[in-house]
Amino acid sequence: MSLFPExxxxxxxxxSLLIAGPYHPSAPVHLAFTSAGPKSPVLLLCPDRAKFNEEMVQFNDHWLNSQSGTGKNSKLTSYVSILYPPTPVHLSLLLSMFHVPGSENVQPESTPKTALAIPPNLVILADLSRYFLDVPESSSNPPTLSSYMNLVNRVFVSMLNMTSGDRPTPKFALFDSRLDKFKLPLTAVPSRLEDDDDTADQCEAIVVLPLVEKLFEWIGIFEDDDSYIPSSQGEESSDELEGARKQLRLYRHNQGGEDxxxxxxxxxxxCKKSRFIKSEETEFVWEDTS
Structure with missing residues (x-):
């Protein structure tokens, strides 16, 4: 399994895996492709189809353009299902309806999209914080930290309904590019009366990441690579130095030790990789790991 092409x-x-920070838009797709197979389908949930497609087009992953439609890679697409629940309510309903043959969770409202032939190998939830953006202050159900945590917990619970026989519980990967800086209040601010003092203390928002990461086995943080020091010996060509330098810091939560x-x-x-594609594509150039 990987977040990148070969x-x-x-x-x-x-x-369980949590990915935060400015990850490349194709990261969930690469994880899906490298986890999928005939007996290990993958379920990818994303809140906004248009935004997802727009970001994929802008990033323009060279490997996906050149390899995803060929040979065995083309076959992998049939093992990946992508659904776009547009609101937290839709997501919660969808999660409650997933089931596999023999599951006790079969409901009259179930649809072919929620009836899974075999348990998925992996469930990916991408861009979760988007559900909590641009919510009007006058909303009767303003977003809180518990709102976010509740949706995450619903995924963990729903995966119990996606198991059957001796197959293991599906793995879960949460992607959220805003999570390293995303803040939500612990509780909703009560509606004010007309004679309330507008200067009264508001419920302070806190960073979500430190609490959410406790639910996951591994955490990955995408960051700009500020540790790079350009060579002064002229050993590298200018072509090799072009591009945005990135790093992924991957750690197991609350586990000491170097490993x-x-x-x-x-x-x-x-760069321009193909005469058949007019726009520039993005490719990954790897360096030594530490």
């Missing part, structure tokens, strides 16, 4: 480092085995943290470094380079 050649790329593999992820450690995980039961429980690792870093990956690469360059995301925009």
């Amino acid at each position: 050649p790329a480092p593999s992820l450690p085995p995980f039961s 429980d943290e690792r870093k990956y470094h690469w360059v995301e380079r925009r």
Whole structure:
């Protein structure tokens, strides 16, 4: 399993994975492709189809353009199901309806999309914080930290309905590019009366990541690579230095020891790779890991 096209480092085995920070838009797709197979389908949930497609087009992943439609890679697409529940209510309803043959969770409202032939190998939930953006202050149900945590917990619970026989519980990967800085209040601010003092204390918002990461086995943080020091010996060509330098800091939560943290470094380079594609594509150039 990997968040990148080949050649790329593999992820450690995980039961649950949290990815935060400015990850590349194709990361959930690469994880889906490298986890999918005839007996290991993948379920990808995303809140906004248009935004997802727009970001994929803008990033323009060279590997997906050149390889995803060929040979065995083309076959993998049939093992990946993508659904776009547009609101938290839709997501909660969808999660409650997923079931596999023999499951006790079969409901009259079930549809072909929620009836899974075999348990998925992996459930991916992408861009979860988007559900909590642009919510009017006058909303009767303003977003809180518990709102976010509740949706995450619903995924964990729903996966129990996606198991059958001796098959293991599906793995879960949560992607949220805003999570390293995303803040939500602990509780909703009560509606004010007309004679309330407008200067009264508001409920302070807190960063979501430190609390959410406690639910996951492995955590990955995408960051700009500020540790890179350009060579002064002229050993590298200017072409090799072009691009955005990135790093992924991957660690196992609350586990001491050197083996429980690792870093990956690469360059995301925009270039013209094919005469058949007019716009620039993005490719990954790998460096040594530490």
